[in-house]
Amino acid sequence: MIGIAIEATTVCESCSQPVPVNALVDQLVCSHCGTPNSMTLDDWDTVLGQAFKAAPGYAENEGNQTKIMGRRTFEVTWGRQAPRFESKAPVDMQLAIADDDGVIFDPQTGQRSHIRPVPAHFREAFPGVSHLVCEDANLLPSTPQAGAAPVNVAQDSHAAVRINCPSCGGALELSEQRALTCAYCSASCYLPDTVWQKLHPATTSKRWYIWYDETQAPIEWSGVGKAVGDAAGNVYMICEINHWEKALLALDARGQRRWQRDDLEVDCEHTRLSLSADDSRIYVWTRDKHSLRVLSAVDGADVDKLGGIGGRQPSSGQFSLKGAYTAVCDQDGSLLVHGFAGGDDSDDHSTYVLRRFDANGEPLDFWLTGGEKPGFFKRLFGGSGGGRYFSEIRNRPQRLREFNVDITVGFDGTYYLMRYSAIARYSRQGDKHYGIEIAGNAPDDVCGDEHGNAYVIADAKVGDVYSKRLLRISPDGEQSTLVGSVLEGGAMAEERRLALGRGPQGLLYCFRYGGVMKVFSRDGRLVRASAKAREEDQELLDKARAALD
Known part of the structure; x- marks a missing residue:
């Protein structure tokens, strides 16, 4: 649970004066x-919506200010910010919630x-909101813990106040309205500003708090990159939030936020x-970074760093990923x-090499022993010779003539090399x-x-x-449609990014910018879709x- 601090004002629909929220x-x-x-639910979404989305990714006491016109x-x-009193003394939320x-x-x-x-009606509209703290007491129901829909409460001090009618001199009984009718002569009377302001002093905005379950924060990414899934139904994705913040986001099996790291560049x-x-x-x-970061999947905490400033180095020499196009972890913990071939400092950028390092950064052979040897053509694919174009590679390639080749490790341990539309297993x-x-x-x-x-x-x-469809490729390379386009009666629209969960029940996750996410079973059944996807x-x-038409 986190605290979200709110200070807000709007403008009166009648007199255009400020009204504290x-x-x-x-x-x-x-x-x-x-x-x-x-104040409709749409109005409140305007006031609070951005805070619910962004605050979970902020540091404590970090905030923002905005003017919204709708x-x-x-x-x-x-x-x-954790709830606190005006003196800045913290509110003990555990005791406060327990107090009847x-x-x-x-x-x-x-x-x-x-x-x-x-x-209840606000809880339904804004999932994750638990309690409201330090609100203006004049706006609250008489028993706040009852949780009833609140109404504005008039101050009782007005009841004993009297003022004379300017027409007949009779006593006017004041109410919450400035326009009054004399009970004696039926004259219309209007309270002057000095009287009204004395009876109704202008209020100012004050800080109040929302006690919020950040795991239920709405998630809407404006961009999405690589993603991976695990056996428990969690998915980890690179995304752009709020059109500028780049983050590694962890979602649970329900699609709710587990944790977020926005400090990884x-x-x-x-x-x-x-x-x-x-x-x-x-x-x-990340390309152009010389190091590999290792994080805990539980909470995103740093576990290890190999290479770069402050990272571990192998005993045989300095480890660096300078000049790499892609780098992924193999099942045995080694790095592919x-x-x-010579890093960014090399004068020869016509040859690109496949390399493997162990968990300590020591170099290893890329291909494991036991495969078919390339024989006479070894010079063309490995050693110190030049490389081949991707379309020409055969067994045990080592050197290629194109730099933009991605590597993916399937859950069965096989490797997929992909360059544009070409895939080799x-x-x-x-x-x-x-x-x-x-x-x-x-x-x-x-994904494999x-x-x-x-x-x-x-x-x-x-x-x-144009739209998209999800294909399955058999172990021998046969392509078939697993999920067709919505234009064909299927469930795929314009999703572009893909992740696969581990295990026989592992799910397929399809993403697109704008908060679009669809989740499919291995047999192509739609499990769930985000509102944006629908x-x-x-x-x-x-x-x-x-x-x-």
Whole structure:
């Protein structure tokens, strides 16, 4: 649980004067003119939506300020901060929640404040909100802990106040309205500003808090990169949040946030992820970085760093990933790398080499022993000779003439080398199983399961409308459609990125920017889809229908 601090104001719909937003309520009364201003769920989403999305990724006491213009204008300051009193003394949330009367006291000043469970209609609209702390007491129901939908409460002090009618001199009985009717002569009277402001002093915005379960924070990425899945249904993905923040995001089997790291300098295009064989560690490498980061899959904490500043170095010399195009972890914990033969400092960038390092950064042979030897052609594929083009590689390649070759390790231990639309599958000993081309635009990812099947997202076209379909590639290279496009009656729209969960029940995760995510079983059944994915499906179908009309 985290605290989210809120300070907000809006503008009165009647007199355009500032109205503080000091509690999560359905109505705010302007202290200047007395007009009730309704606060709809859409209004509250405008005020709080960005805080719910971003605050879980912020450091404690980090926040933001924004002005939002929609149905009405709001100025909002929000941030991640544990609830505290005006004296800055912390609120003991465990004790406060356990207290039945909903009243809490500042231990330094004795000032009285309130805590209450979020009302049901707000809880339904904003999952994850548990309690509301230090709201304006004048806006709360009489028993905050009851959790009833709050209404604005008039101050009783007005009841004994009297003022004379300017027409007949009779006593006017004041209410919450500035426009009054004399009970004696029926004259219309309007309270002057001095009287109204004395009875209704202008309120100012104050800080209040939302006690929030950050694992239920809405997640909407504006960009998405590589992703990997584990046997427990967790998925780890590189994404861009809020159009600028690059992060490694961990989601649980329900699609909710487990943890997030936004301090790794990752990139949606150039960062590679891989999991250890027991799913306990995540290996993170970004192109142009000289080191490999190793994180705990449980909480994202740093576990190890190989190479670079402050990283471990092998006893045989300095380890560096300078000049690498891709780097991923193998099942045995070794590191598979493809990049310049001599690193970025080499004068010869026409040859690129496949390399392997052990967990300590010591160099190893890329291919394991026992495979078919290339014999006479060894000079063309390995050793100190030149390399071949990707379309020409055979068994046990070592050197290639193209730099942009990705490596993926299947769950059965086989290797997939991919360059644009071309995919080659290899045994661990270097025997080539197949080399195929995927029709259309190049897929971004290839994933391999425990049985030698591979999965890619490929183009689909109906009429003049393009979309995607999910393909399965058999161990001998035969391609078949696992999930067709929505244009063909299937469930794929325009998703591009792909991840596969480990194990026989491992799921297929398909992503796209804009918060689009779909999850499929191994037999192609749609397990769940994000709201954004469902919206995109409908938009694509509408586009196709319009094209056919």
